[in-house]
Structure formats: C-alpha cells, structure tokens
Amino acid sequence: xxxxxxxxxxxxxxxxxxxxxxxxxxxxxxxxxxxxxxxxxxxxxxxxxxxxxxxxxxxxxxxxxxxxxxxxxxxxxxxxxxxxxxxxxxxxxxxxxxxxxxxxxxxxxxxxxxxxxxxxxxxxxxxxxxxxxxxxxxxxxxxxxxxxxxxxxxxxxxxxxxxxxxxxxxxxxxxxxxxxxxxxxxxxxxxxxxxxxxxxxxxxxxxxxxxxxxxxxxxxxxxxxxxxxxxxxxxxxxxxxxxxxxxxxxxxxxxxxxxxxxxxxxxxxxxxxxxxxxxxxxxxxxxxxxxxxxxxxxxxxxxxxxxxxxxxxxxxxxxxxxxxxxxxxxxxxxxxxxxxxxxxxxxxxxxxxxxxxxxxxxxxxxxxxxxxxxxxxxxxxxxxxxxxxxxxxxxxxxxxxxxxxxxxxxxxxxxxxxxxx
Amino acid sequence: xxxxxxxxxxxxxxxxxxxxxxxxxxxxxxxxxxxxxxxxxxxxxxxxxxxxxxxxxxxxxxxxxxxxxxxxxxxxxxxxxxxxxxxxxxxxxxxxxxxxxxxxxxxxxxxxxxxxx
Ligand SMILES: Cc1cc2nc3c(=O)[nH]c(=O)nc-3n(C[C@H](O)[C@H](O)[C@H](O)COP(=O)(O)OP(=O)(O)OC[C@H]3O[C@@H](n4cnc5c(N)ncnc54)[C@H](O)[C@@H]3O)c2cc1C
Numbered sequence: 001x002x003x004x005x006x007x008x009x010x011x012x013x014x015x016x017x018x019x020x021x022x023x024x025x026x027x028x029x030x031x032x033x034x035x036x037x038x039x040x041x042x043x044x045x046x047x048x049x050x051x052x053x054x055x056x057x058x059x060x061x062x063x064x065x066x067x068x069x070x071x072x073x074x075x076x077x078x079x080x081x082x083x084x085x086x087x088x089x090x091x092x093x094x095x096x097x098x099x100x101x102x103x104x105x106x107x108x109x110x111x112x113x114x115x116x117x118x119x120x121x122x123x124x125x126x127x128x129x130x131x132x133x134x135x136x137x138x139x140x141x142x143x144x145x146x147x148x149x150x151x152x153x154x155x156x157x158x159x160x161x162x163x164x165x166x167x168x169x170x171x172x173x174x175x176x177x178x179x180x181x182x183x184x185x186x187x188x189x190x191x192x193x194x195x196x197x198x199x200x201x202x203x204x205x206x207x208x209x210x211x212x213x214x215x216x217x218x219x220x221x222x223x224x225x226x227x228x229x230x231x232x233x234x235x236x237x238x239x240x241x242x243x244x245x246x247x248x249x250x251x252x253x254x255x256x257x258x259x260x261x262x263x264x265x266x267x268x269x270x271x272x273x274x275x276x277x278x279x280x281x282x283x284x285x286x287x288x289x290x291x292x293x294x295x296x297x298x299x300x301x302x303x304x305x306x307x308x309x310x311x312x313x314x315x316x317x318x319x320x321x322x323x324x325x326x327x328x329x330x331x332x333x334x335x336x337x338x339x340x341x342x343x344x345x346x347x348x349x350x351x352x353x354x355x356x357x358x359x360x361x362x363x364x365x366x367x368x369x370x371x372x373x374x375x376x377x378x379x380x381x382x383x384x385x386x387x388x389x390x391x392x393x394x395x396x397x398x399x400x401x402x403x404x405x406x407x408x409x410x411x412x413x414x415x416x417x418x419x420x421x
Numbered sequence: 422x423x424x425x426x427x428x429x430x431x432x433x434x435x436x437x438x439x440x441x442x443x444x445x446x447x448x449x450x451x452x453x454x455x456x457x458x459x460x461x462x463x464x465x466x467x468x469x470x471x472x473x474x475x476x477x478x479x480x481x482x483x484x485x486x487x488x489x490x491x492x493x494x495x496x497x498x499x500x501x502x503x504x505x506x507x508x509x510x511x512x513x514x515x516x517x518x519x520x521x522x523x524x525x526x527x528x529x530x531x532x533x534x535x536x537x538x
Contacts, residue, residue, distance in 0.1 A: 065513055147471075195429050200429075
C-alpha cells in the first residue's frame with residue numbers, strides 16, 4: 001500500500017500540514033510517537049497562543065485542540081504510540097520504518113515525507129558546567145512535562161539557568177505550586193525571553209534575574225543529590241569575574257538553555273545541513289536536497305510562536321500538494337539565499353527558480369535588538385527589495401514576503417538588516 | 422520611592438518609572454502610560470494551572486480562569502484549585518469552579534479528559 005504523503009510528528013506543525021494536504025484530496029498518514037496528538041503544546045498550559053491565527057489568547061492545549069478537532073473530523077489516517085526509527089529512499093519511493101510496542105517493527109511506503117518532529121532541549125553536556133553530576137539537574141521542558149501532565153513537582157528549592165521562555169514560564173509555574181524559586185541566571189547581558197514573560201513570570205513574583213551571570217559549579221551531597229550551586233558574574237567576553245561568586249542552596253537546577261531542531265531521523269539520508277539553524281537546508285517549498293522530502297515547524301527552525309509553526313506548515317503542505325501534482329514550470333536551477341550583516345540565519349536557504357509563486361516567505365532572526373530596522377535584499381550587488389521593520393529582537397523570529405517577480409534569474413541573494421538612517 | 426515597570430504592550434519594552442507624586446516617565450507612547458496606570462491601580466492576571474483527576478490516562482487536567490483575577494489572589498486561588506479532584510469526564514471549556522474567590526471569574530478546563538484517541 002503506497003501513500004501519497006507520510007507526515008512524521010503530530011504537533012502543531014504535523015497537524016497543520018496533514019490537514020492542508022488531506023483537504024487537497026491526497027492520501028495522508030500521520031505518525032506520532034506519543035499516545036496523544038498536539039505535541040509540545042500539551043504541556044504548555046499557559047496562555048498566549050494564537051493571537052495571529054485565531055485572534056485569541058489560547059492556552060497550549062486549547063490551541064492544539066482546534067487542530068485535533070479538525071484533524072479527526074477530516075478522518076485522516078494516523079498512528080499513535082508509534083516512533084519512526086528509519087527513513088530510506090530507493091528510486092522515487094520512501095520507506096518509513098516504525099516501531100510500536102504491540103505491532104513491533106513495520107514498514108510503510110510513500111511518495112513524499114513531511115518531517116515535523118519538533119525540537120529537543122540542550123542539556124548540561126552541551127554547555128559543560130563544572131562540578132558533580134547529581135540528580136536534580138534537569139531541563140526546564142522535562143520539568144514542565146512532569147508537572148503539567150503528571151502532576152509531579154521536581155523540586156522545592158529551584159534555580160534556573162538560562163532566561164529562555166520555557167525557563168521563565170517554569171519559574172512562575174513552580175512558584176505557584178509552592179516551590180521556592182531563588183533566581184534565574186542569564187549569561188548574556190539581555191534576556192532571551194519575551195518581555196511579557198520577564199514581567200509576568202519573574203517581576204510579578206519578585207524572582208531575581210541575574211543578567212551576565214552563569215552557573216560555575218554544581219555541588220552534590222553525599223547521596224548524589226544536588227545541594228548547592230555557585231553563580232558568578234561574567235565580563236563582556238563571557239569570562240568569569242573572580243570574587244563575584246554567590247552560593248545558592250538548591251535541590252533543583254532547571255536548564256533553559258535553548259532548543260535544537262530534531263532531525264536525527266534524517267541522519268542516513270545525506271541531507272544538506274545548515275550549521276546556523278542546526279537543521280536541514282530547504283528551498284521555498286520546504287523541500288530538502290532529497291526530492292520529495294519536506295521539513296517544517298520546529299524541526300526546521302526553532303519558533304517562538306506557534307502561529308508561525310502553523311502558517312509555515314500550511315505552506316509546506318501546499319508545496320507538497322504542488323509537488324504531487326507535478327506543478328513545476330521546468331527543470332530549473334536554484335539560487336542560494338545567504339544571511340548577511342546582523343542576521344543569525346535565514347530560511348529558506350535556496351530558491352528553486354522553477355517553482356514560481358507570487359510571494360516567498362523568508363524567516364530570520366536578528367543578531368541584536370534593533371529599532372527602526374530595514375531588511376534589505378541584494379542580488380548581484382543590487383538592492384532588489386527592502387522592507388521596514390519597526391523593531392527586531394533576537395528572541396522574535398521575523399517573517400517577510402519577497403515577491404517572486406523581484407528576483408532575477410541568476411545570482412545568489414543576500415539578506416541584511418540595517419538601521420534606517 | 423520610585424517604581425519601575427517594563428511595558429509589555431509592544432516589543433520595544435520601555436522602562437517606565439513612576440515617582441512619589443505619580444508622575445510617569447520613560448514611556449515612548451501613550452499606551453505605555455495606560456499600561457502603567459492599570460498596573461498601579463488594579464493589576465490582574467489570567468491564572469493557568471492544573472487540577473487533579475481520578476483518570477489514569479490524564480492524571481492532571483489543565484485549566485484557567487476565564488477572566489483575569491486580581492494579582493494578589495493568585496496564591497489563594499491556587500489553594501482552592503489544588504483542593505479539587507475531577508471525577509467525571511470533562512470537556513474543554515467546562516466549568517470546574519464557579520466564581521472563584523468571588524472574583525466573578527470561573528475556572529474552566531483547557532483540555533478534555535480524553536480517553537485514548
Ligand atoms: C515551553 C514552551 C513554551 C512556549 N510558549 C509559547 C507561547 O507562549 N506562545 C506561542 O505562540 N508559542 C509558544 N511556544 C512555541 C510553540 O508552542 C512551538 O513552537 C510549537 O508548538 C512547535 O510545534 P511543532 O509541531 O514544530 O513541534 P512539537 O510540538 O514538538 O511536535 C513534534 C512532534 O513530533 C513527534 N515526534 C518526534 N520524533 C518522532 C519520531 N521519530 N516518530 C514519531 N513522532 C515523532 C513528537 O512526539 C511531537 O509530538 C512554546 C514552546 C515551548 C517548548
């Protein structure tokens with residue numbers, strides 16, 4: 001049995017893509033490793049989701065339910081409790097290998113694959129904090145899952161490393177559940193979280209934010225449990241300032257030090273990787289260098305707003321339909337899109353000139369906070385497009401629309417952010 | 422004593438201060454003034470949390486107040502909500518606690534107590 005499309009991952013991204021493709025009359029199978037649909041949204045019980053798409057302030061589970069309801073009404077095929085453990089391509093056909101407790105190992109064949117497997121959290125090993133390796137050091141997202149879906153509070157005296165939104169949200173959440181939250185340390189001189197979260201998660205509860213600080217030592221007690229941490233100030237080049245050390249007695253250290261796109265299932269396929277996004281390179285159809293393989297959502301780039309995941313994944317779904325309908329002008333060449341001054345990254349990384357469309361959505365992050373910025377796009381050293389952006393922040397991904405007709409047939413593109421003079 | 426606020430109306434995030442005579446400064450637009458005035462007078466927040474259930478598959482259900490409640494009542498409201506145990510199947514939007522602490526806000530479910538899909 002051959003599918004038109006297999007969607008891997010049933011979070012906001014996978015659901016939106018599957019619905020879009022199914023509504024165009026294609027045969028879709030969605031595969032999810034958890035026993036429920038909705039992905040990370042299920043544990044994000046705070047509100048603030050959906051301002052753009054629904055003009056509402058939903059909580060994560062409410063947002064997920066909007067899509068789960070439609071998905072179930074559409075009667076799209078899906079598997080839960082099923083993990084994709086292998087992906088191969090032979091000729092024009094993909095084989096997806098799955099593992100499930102009761103069914104064992106199974107294989108599914110499909111013409112196209114949409115990977116929407118989300119992201120994973122950076123752990124202690126990726127930043128190397130000196131000291132012991134006790135119990136009680138845990139990522140903020142895991143603590144969130146324990147607390148919000150299982151009702152387990154992981155600690156009573158908590159310190160948080162990293163001021164990303166998950167850490168801030170968890171500071172408030174654990175405080176409300178009766179834990180003492182002693183502070184948040186951020187190595188950068190500015191917070192990585194949204195202002196709204198600084199105010200409503202930290203300031204509201206008098207939780208101190210230590211900017212330009214980091215955890216410099218982790219100390220265990222005799223039972224291999226966390227007992228103390230040392231926190232020190234750093235200078236502009238992130239060197240620890242001697243004598244600035246503070247000691248906190250804690251039983252839990254939450255790590256909120258960033259998310260990384262999860263594309264581990266693509267390891268064997270030889271996909272092209274972008275070291276900036278730590279994910280795959282795609283063209284404007286979200287297609288990788290492997291024909292018929294599409295990637296969207298947090299698996300492609302880490303999004304701060306779920307609405308952007310939804311919109312991106314719908315576009316990816318439309319692109320898959322176009323691909324299946326063989327709606328491409330002619331076998332054509334690609335141009336590369338490169339991030340220039342003040343840009344941390346850009347997606348897509350390539351433009352396929354055979355895929356004509358009215359507008360191309362470009363997503364990027366700035367390297368620094370900029371007011372009255374202008375996004376300028378150059379090709380062959382010529383300015384082909386510019387757009388004013390009121391305000392850009394590293395914590396907020398920007399998306400702009402580049403009209404296809406402004407692009408010349410030859411020459412790579414470069415995208416820059418400048419302050420308006 | 423000066424009080425400091427970070428405005429959250431837009432991404433600019435102005436640092437706004439209010440002095441003893443209630444003079445507001447540091448805001449770059451009128452919306453910042455309104456924001457700080459509200460925060461001074463009667464700050465309110467939507468409370469989101471979870472409630473216990475007897476269901477094995479969903480031991481906790483997420484819930485929220487359907488309107489913002491006064492900030493100083495957040496911890497009291499948590500106590501009330503943490504005393505509740507859901508024993509019947511429940512749908513998204515169903516009321517779990519009516520008019521919590523006389524605030525006029527209800528606590529409603531934000532997740533259904535769904536069995537396995
Ligand atoms: C803590 C936190 C707070 C946030 N707060 C906000 C907010 O306030 N407002 C807002 O708009 N956005 C917020 N976001 C962002 C937004 O919620 C996410 O970006 C979005 O939900 C991600 O959707 P996704 O589908 O890309 O990934 P996910 O939801 O992570 O979905 C990926 C799915 O793929 C499955 N999967 C992975 N690998 C496999 C495999 N091999 N086989 C089968 N299945 C697999 C996973 O189980 C998962 O269900 C927040 C995110 C986090 C983490």
